[in-house]
Amino acid sequence: GAVVSQHPSWVICKSGTSVKIECRSLDFQATTMFWYRQFPKQSLMLMATSNEGSKATYEQGVEKDKFLINHASLTLSTLTVTSAHPEDSSFYICSAAAREQYFGPGTRLTVT
Amino acid sequence: EDQVTQSPEALRLQEGESSSLNCSYTVSGLRGLFWYRQDPGKGPEFLFTLYSAGEEKEKERLKATLTKKESFLHITAPKPEDSATYLCAVADSWGKLQFGAGTQVVVTP
Numbered sequence: 001g002a003v004v005s006q007h008p009s010w011v012i013c014k015s016g017t018s019v020k021i022e023c024r025s026l027d028f029q030a031t032t033m034f035w036y037r038q039f040p041k042q043s044l045m046l047m048a049t050s051n052e053g054s055k056a057t058y059e060q061g062v063e064k065d066k067f068l069i070n071h072a073s074l075t076l077s078t079l080t081v082t083s084a085h086p087e088d089s090s091f092y093i094c095s096a097a098a099r100e101q102y103f104g105p106g107t108r109l110t111v112t
Numbered sequence: 113e114d115q116v117t118q119s120p121e122a123l124r125l126q127e128g129e130s131s132s133l134n135c136s137y138t139v140s141g142l143r144g145l146f147w148y149r150q151d152p153g154k155g156p157e158f159l160f161t162l163y164s165a166g167e168e169k170e171k172e173r174l175k176a177t178l179t180k181k182e183s184f185l186h187i188t189a190p191k192p193e194d195s196a197t198y199l200c201a202v203a204d205s206w207g208k209l210q211f212g213a214g215t216q217v218v219v220t221p
Binding site for chain 2: 002004006032034042043044045046049091093095097099100101102103104105106108
């Protein structure tokens with residue numbers, strides 16, 4: 001149990017385009033989902049907290065207009081990176097909260 | 113401000129050589145201390161949650177313990193498949209996790 005999926009697992013896009021990443025809890029409902037970013041050789045940094053039916057809460061320094069989060073249902077949250085730039089290239093990981101946080105497999109974003 | 117510090121940064125072990133990883137924390141109101149395992153290019157895999165000092169949990173060759181200021185992850189007789197980065201995190205009252213930098217463990221045959 002407690003499986004979280006992410007799609008796509010990797011994506012390459014051109015600078016200036018937008019990319020959407022989906023996060024799904026497959027076998028449980030998650031009122032809260034979290035989005036993290038991880039740069040090489042570094043730990044996970046929380047970007048935002050996504051609550052079903054309400055606006056996401058962003059951590060300090062994270063641009064809410066650039067990283068759009070939509071928590072459409074109790075099993076789906078999406079992160080859209082708008083007008084992506086090379087510095088947005090990173091490993092994006094979501095988690096869904098049950099009793100503990102269970103993480104998805106991550107999405108590798110490369111912006112060229 | 114909450115802080116999580118893991119040591120050592122890296123650990124190289126021979127197969128069968130037991131060792132411990134440390135996670136020291138300062139947090140206002142601990143809502144849980146979590147251990148995860150992360151393999152390269154993958155998301156963290158949940159291992160343990162500890163909630164109160166004195167608590168211990170075990171899973172196969174791993175055992176996690178908790179005091180008021182730190183947690184230890186003991187690896188007993190490790191195998192090469194235990195090679196991974198082990199992450200420690202603390203939860204605040206909102207359920208948000210703050211992660212340590214991790215300990216990269218390499219177990220050689």
